[in-house]
Amino acid sequence: MKYLDRLKGFVVYFAVVALMPGVAYAQDLQGIIRIVTQILGGLVKVLLGLALIYFIWEVAQYIGKGGSKDVIDKIVWSVVAMFVMVSVWGLVALINTTFSIDAGGSAPQISF
Numbered sequence: 815m816k817y818l819d820r821l822k823g824f825v826v827y828f829a830v831v832a833l834m835p836g837v838a839y840a841q842d843l844q845g846i847i848r849i850v851t852q853i854l855g856g857l858v859k860v861l862l863g864l865a866l867i868y869f870i871w872e873v874a875q876y877i878g879k880g881g882s883k884d885v886i887d888k889i890v891w892s893v894v895a896m897f898v899m900v901s902v903w904g905l906v907a908l909i910n911t912t913f914s915i916d917a918g919g920s921a922p923q924i925s926f
Contacts, residue, residue, distance in 0.1 A: 858899065865896045 869892040876885040 858903070862896065862899050865892060865899065868892050869896065 869889065872885055872888045872892060876882065876889060879885055
């Protein structure tokens, strides 16, 4: 439990230290909102990437263990988590275009 408390403290400290220059530079509420939106947009991309890596890892575990029920549940929940993240992202984009809101962010474009 001590480890989690220390980790939480480190994350809060890092977030405050990382955001202070941006807050000082922004100097108004819209600038602060823009900076927080950019940070959260990057965080969403990282979380989606981690969910994909977790899914691939669990599929490898499934192949290695020969069809364990526990691994199948983890695979299903990782697919559900990725679906929810992408769906919410799509709904936000739909609302932005429907009401002509300039959010300053967009869904990632995949180029081949």
